[in-house]
Amino acid sequence: MTGNAQAYHSSYKSGIAQIGFSFSTLISDNGQPFLEMSVKQFEVSIDASKKTFIVNEGESVLTAALRQGVMLPYSCKNGTCGSCKGKVLSGEVHYPFHPPLALERSEIAQGMALMCQAEPMENLVVKVREIEAVRDIQIRMFPARVIEKKTLTENVVRLRLKLPKAQRLQFLAGQYVEVLLSGGKRRAFSIASCPSLEDEIELHIRHVDGGGFTGHVFDELNERDILRLEGPFGNFFVRNDETNRPMIMMGGGTGFAPLKSMIENLLEHNDRREIYLYWGTRISKELYLDDLPSQWAREYDHIHYRRAISDPDSLSVVNEFTGFVHEVVIDDFPDLAGFDVYMSGPPAMIDVAKHVFFEHGAQERRLFYDSFEFGLDVPVRVLARPH
Numbered sequence: 001m002t003g004n005a006q007a008y009h010s011s012y013k014s015g016i017a018q019i020g021f022s023f024s025t026l027i028s029d030n031g032q033p034f035l036e037m038s039v040k041q042f043e044v045s046i047d048a049s050k051k052t053f054i055v056n057e058g059e060s061v062l063t064a065a066l067r068q069g070v071m072l073p074y075s076c077k078n079g080t081c082g083s084c085k086g087k088v089l090s091g092e093v094h095y096p097f098h099p100p101l102a103l104e105r106s107e108i109a110q111g112m113a114l115m116c117q118a119e120p121m122e123n124l125v126v127k128v129r130e131i132e133a134v135r136d137i138q139i140r141m142f143p144a145r146v147i148e149k150k151t152l153t154e155n156v157v158r159l160r161l162k163l164p165k166a167q168r169l170q171f172l173a174g175q176y177v178e179v180l181l182s183g184g185k186r187r188a189f190s191i192a193s194c195p196s197l198e199d200e201i202e203l204h205i206r207h208v209d210g211g212g213f214t215g216h217v218f219d220e221l222n223e224r225d226i227l228r229l230e231g232p233f234g235n236f237f238v239r240n241d242e243t244n245r246p247m248i249m250m251g252g253g254t255g256f257a258p259l260k261s262m263i264e265n266l267l268e269h270n271d272r273r274e275i276y277l278y279w280g281t282r283i284s285k286e287l288y289l290d291d292l293p294s295q296w297a298r299e300y301d302h303i304h305y306r307r308a309i310s311d312p313d314s315l316s317v318v319n320e321f322t323g324f325v326h327e328v329v330i331d332d333f334p335d336l337a338g339f340d341v342y343m344s345g346p347p348a349m350i351d352v353a354k355h356v357f358f359e360h361g362a363q364e365r366r367l368f369y370d371s372f373e374f375g376l377d378v379p380v381r382v383l384a385r386p387h
Helices: 003-018 061-067 105-109 212-219 253-268 291-299 325-332 347-359
Strands: 021-027 033-046 052-056 085-090 112-114 124-127 140-153 156-162 176-180 186-190 200-206 226-233 247-252 275-281 303-309 340-345 367-371
Touching: 033 061, 052 061, 140 200, 156 212, 186 200, 186 253, 200 212, 200 253, 247 253, 247 325, 253 275, 253 291, 253 340, 275 291, 275 325, 291 303, 303 325, 325 347, 340 347, 347 367
Parallel strands: 033 124, 247 275, 247 340, 275 303, 340 367
Antiparallel strands: 021 033, 033 052, 085 112, 085 124, 140 156, 140 226, 156 200, 176 186, 176 226
16 A cells, blocks of 8 residues: 555544444455445443443444443333433434333433433433443353243243253343344243252243244243253342342232242342232233242241232132232232332233332332333234233
8 A cells, every 4th residue: 555545544544433433444356455334333421430332323222231241221122111211411312113112201301211222323421320230240142951841821831941061040030031033033031940050040931822932832842952042131130238128029920930039049048028929910820830929928927928810710719819910019008118119020010010109109219120021023913912
């Protein structure tokens, strides 16, 4: 390359970098180097900690943060639950795929954004919470063999998955893994087993009419089959900073799975905080492991268990609450100010319960949830059905 060409090459690279593009030098067919324009990049700075990370064009703020080890809060990852809410102090974002459904108009006007959907249009400074407890847990891909497939009810299957001998999965009770499917699709399932069971994990999978993967699990998946997983993900886990506070744990359907992991882990560590467990389903037979929490309540004075059935049937028992699960919580505790609240299950349950619980004194910083959203590729006809 001549001196003039080198100077132009250097100047061009510098100019490209200044406007936010990354670049690489490739070798052309005639052996001469040339620049390949690659993806545009933006820098995001967190106001409180001054941490910075790079977001590629077409990438959400949350995805980039997690990729670089910056742990921001999240749950559904598709813009409907609001867990990832933060404020844009400087810069501008857009939402190329989904409108920010979990934001009120007043919040948008104040500069609030959903980090799981927001993509930068320029460098950003954001005000957002960071989750320190999961920072050092490694997210990785791994194979797992199905060692048990057990039908618990007509629409729930329990899978026990064995990890390779040389690998262990470190996770916090309440976190989830994603099953990797063809075509880049993923399905998220909470880990129902205790973290101390390092070489094996348990998943509770509910059949969804029209859902391709759950149909495969029920109809085709066999013991000894291999699944590809990635994880752990999520910041739904028990907080230990204020251990004097009693806990309300509320699950809807297979939302019992992460609560099971949490309670088993607390028992294993001899943690005797008061636990008020509420499990809601449509009919009694959907309480697919009802004997287990009933046993906890019998054996441990600090664990209390109530069921809520929204559509009572002939199998209903005397001590079941008739109605939605959040209603029985308020029936027992009209003032939630002194409780840590953990809830997991369908998004409709989470959304209604959040509003009701706040009205009854629940503190936003002491309310934690995992909203079981569907994948972005699930057909609208499936999402339109009641779940």
